[in-house]
Amino acid sequence: MRAAQKAVVEVVVVVTKFLKTILPIVFVAVTLPAGAKVLPEDRSDVMYHGYDGGGVTIQGPSVLVRKAYKDKISVWGNYYADMISGASIDVEATASKYSETRTEYSLGADYLYDKTILGVGYTQSEEDDYSAQTFRVSVSQDFFGDLTTLSMGYAFGDDTVRRNGDDVFEDEAQHQSFRLELTQILTTQLIMNVGVESVTDEGFLNNPYRSVRFRDSGSANGFSYQAENYPRTRNSDAMAIRAMYYLPYRAALRGEYRYYSDSWGIDAHNGEVSYTHPIGDHWEFDASFRYYDQTNADFYADIFAFQDAQNFLARDKELSAFSSTSIGAGASYSFGHEGFWVFSKGSANLYVDYVMFDYENFSDVTAGAALGEEPLYQFDAVVLRAYLSLWF
Amino acid sequence: MKTILIGIILLLLQSCTTIEPWVSPFERSKLADPIMSFSRAPADSAYMHHVRQAREGARGAEGGGGGGCGCN
Numbered sequence: 189m190r191a192a193q194k195a196v197v198e199v200v201v202v203v204t205k206f207l208k209t210i211l212p213i214v215f216v217a218v219t220l221p222a223g224a225k226v227l228p229e230d231r232s233d234v235m236y237h238g239y240d241g242g243g244v245t246i247q248g249p250s251v252l253v254r255k256a257y258k259d260k261i262s263v264w265g266n267y268y269a270d271m272i273s274g275a276s277i278d279v280e281a282t283a284s285k286y287s288e289t290r291t292e293y294s295l296g297a298d299y300l301y302d303k304t305i306l307g308v309g310y311t312q313s314e315e316d317d318y319s320a321q322t323f324r325v326s327v328s329q330d331f332f333g334d335l336t337t338l339s340m341g342y343a344f345g346d347d348t349v350r351r352n353g354d355d356v357f358e359d360e361a362q363h364q365s366f367r368l369e370l371t372q373i374l375t376t377q378l379i380m381n382v383g384v385e386s387v388t389d390e391g392f393l394n395n396p397y398r399s400v401r402f403r404d405s406g407s408a409n410g411f412s413y414q415a416e417n418y419p420r421t422r423n424s425d426a427m428a429i430r431a432m433y434y435l436p437y438r439a440a441l442r443g444e445y446r447y448y449s450d451s452w453g454i455d456a457h458n459g460e461v462s463y464t465h466p467i468g469d470h471w472e473f474d475a476s477f478r479y480y481d482q483t484n485a486d487f488y489a490d491i492f493a494f495q496d497a498q499n500f501l502a503r504d505k506e507l508s509a510f511s512s513t514s515i516g517a518g519a520s521y522s523f524g525h526e527g528f529w530v531f532s533k534g535s536a537n538l539y540v541d542y543v544m545f546d547y548e549n550f551s552d553v554t555a556g557a558a559l560g561e562e563p564l565y566q567f568d569a570v571v572l573r574a575y576l577s578l579w580f
Numbered sequence: 581m582k583t584i585l586i587g588i589i590l591l592l593l594q595s596c597t598t599i600e601p602w603v604s605p606f607e608r609s610k611l612a613d614p615i616m617s618f619s620r621a622p623a624d625s626a627y628m629h630h631v632r633q634a635r636e637g638a639r640g641a642e643g644g645g646g647g648g649c650g651c652n
Contacts, residue, residue: 233623239631252623266623333601365640371618376607381618385640426640430618434610442618448638456638464615472615482637506637539624545635571631573624 225303225330227262230255231579241543241569244274248289255580259300266294277554277565278398278505290315296324303330307341317396320347322363341367351396361391377434384427394418400503401553402492410559411491417501419487424450440464453486454507462516470523474539476516484509490549491559505565508550516541518573534578541571618643 231254238247248269256262273287296309309324328339345363369383399413406412428446435441441463448456462476485507487500518539525533544566551562603611610616619625629642 228622233621235623235627237627250623250627254622266626268627333603334605335601335603367641369643373603373608373611376603377610379611379616379618381643383641383643387640424638424640426638428641428643430643432616432618434613434616438613438615440613440615444643446638446641448640450637452637454637456636458638466615480632480636480638485637506635512636537621537624541628543635569635571628573627575621575623577621 225300225305225334227256227259227298227300227305228254228264229579230262231577233575233577235573235575238572239569240572242276242545242567244272244276246270246272250575261300262298264294264296264298266292268292268294276505277552277567278395278503288316290318303334304328317350317352318347319350320345322346326367335373337369337371339367339369339371341365341369343367347391349392349396354396357396359392361389361393363390364388379432381430382428383430384425387422387424387426389422391420393420393422394502395504398504400492400501401490402495402497403559404495412495414495414501416503417499419452419500422450422452424448424454438466448482452507454482454484456480456482469525470521472520472522474516474518474520476514476541478514478516479511480514481511482509484549488549490551503550505547505550509548510546510550511548512543512545514541514543531578531580534576537573537575537577539573543569543571545569 231252233250233252235250235252236247237250239245248271250266250268252264252266254262254264269292270290271287272290290313292311292313294309294311296307298305298307305326305328307324307326307328309322309326311320311322311324313320313322322343322345324341324343326339326341328337330337343363343365345361347361347363349359349361351357365385365387367383367385369381371379371381373379394416396415398416400416401411401413403410404412426446426448428444430442430444432440432442442461444458444460446456446458448454448458458478458480460476460478462474464472464474466472485502487498488502488504488507489497490503490508492498492501516539518537520535520537522533522535524531527533545568547565550565552565553562555563557563614620625643632642633639
C-alpha cells in the first residue's frame with residue numbers, strides 16, 4: 189500500500205514537472221500562432237469629392253491604387269487634387285475672390301515580415317503659393333494571439349510658403365508627428381482602439397493673406413485691418429478612444445471620443461457615433477452624428493483694442509471658439525461578387541455630411557452692422573464623396 | 581507563513597503569465613466582417629481627415645494611419 193502511495197506521488201511529481209516545462213511552451217504557441225498578419229487589401233478607389241460652404245467650393249478627384257506582390261510587399265499611390273473657388277469670410281472683407289488648385293501625389297509601401305508591417309510613405313503637395321513634402325514611417329505589430337495590435341508612426345513635413353502677388357516673400361515651416369495606437373479585440377463582437385499623437389510645428393504657421401481687426405477711430409466703420417502674426421512654434425497632443433460593436437442582427441455601431449490640447453491654448457473635444465446597416469448581399473447604409481467643440485487660441489481676438497496690441501495676433505475663425513455639428517448619411521452598393529475582368533468585386537459609394545458651424549467669438553463683418561452689433565458668424569457646409577472601389 | 585506567502589506570490593505570478601487570448605481565431609468571424617472596420621475606404625477617410633484639419637483647430641489621433649494633409 190505504502191509502495192502504491194509512493195508511486196502515485198512520484199507520478200504526480202513527474203506530471204507536475206512535465207506540465208511546468210511544457211505549459212510555457214504551449215502558452216507561447218497558443219498566443220503566437222503564425223501567419224495571421226496580412227497586408228492591406230489590393231484595391232483601387234476613384235473618388236470625386238466636393239465641399240461647399242461658407243462661400244467656398246472645393247472639389248476634385250482622388251485616385252488610390254494599392255497592390256501587393258508575393259504577399260510580402262504592398263505598394264500604393266494616390267493622386268489627389270483640390271480645386272478651390274470663392275473666398276471664405278476670413279478674406280472676403282479684405283481680399284477679392286480667387287481660384288486655385290492644389291495637387292498632391294503620394295507613394296508608399298508596406299512590407300510584411302512575420303507579424304510586423306513596416307510602412308514608408310512620401311507625399312508631395314503643390315499650390316501656387318505653397319509647396320509641401322511629407323515623409324512617413326510606421327510599424328505595426330500583432331501580438332497576444334493577434335488580439336492586440338500596436339502601431340507607431342513618425343512623419344516629417346517640410347513646407348515652403350509663398351504669397352501670390354509678392355515675389356519677395358518666402359518662408360518655411362517644418363512639422364513632425366509621433367503617433368502610437370493600440371487596437372484590442374475585447375470580445376467576439378467588440379473591438380477597441382486607443383491612439384495618441386503629438387505634433388510639433390516650427391516656422392511660418394499663419395496664412396499670409398489673413399488679417400486681424402483693431403479699433404481705429406480714424407476709420408469710418410470704427411476699425412482697420414493689419415496682418416495677422418502667429419507664434420513660430422506650436423506643439424499639440426491629441427488622444428482618442430474608439431470602439432466598435434457588432435450588433436446581434438449584423439450591423440455595426442461605432443463610437444469615438446477625442447481630446448486635443450495645444451501650446452496655443454486651444455482645447456478641443458469631439459465625439460462621434462455611427463451606425464452601419466447592411467441590407468441583403470449588396471447594400472450597406474450608414475448614418476453618423478459628430479459634435480466638435482474648441483476653445484480659442486490665447487492670441488485670438490475678434491477685434492483688438494489698437495494696432496499692434498500684442499506680439500501675436502490672430503482672427504482666423506479656425507482659432508476662435510466654436511462648435512460644429514455634423515450629420516452624415518451614405519450608401520454603398522457592392523457588385524461582381526463572382527469576379528469580373530481582372531477584379532474580384534466592386535462597390536459604388538455615396539456619402540454626404542452636412543456640417544453646421546457656430547462661432548462663439550467671430551463676428552460676421554460682412555453683415556453690414558455697426559461695430560459691436562455684428563451678428564456672430566455661422567455657416568453650413570455640405571461634404572460629399574462619390575467613389576467607385578474595385579478589388580483585385 | 582513565509583512558505584504560504586511565497587506560494588501566494590508564485591500563484592499570482594503564475595496566473596499573470598497564463599492569461600491566454602480569450603477570443604480564438606475561429607471566433608472572430610463577426611470581427612472579420614467588412615462592416616467592422618474602423619476605416620473602410622482609405623481614400624474617403626483621408627479626405628475627411630483633410631477637411632476637418634482645414635476647418636478645425638485640432639489635429640492628430642484621427643486613426644487609420646494618421647499623417648498630415650500638407651496644406652495651408
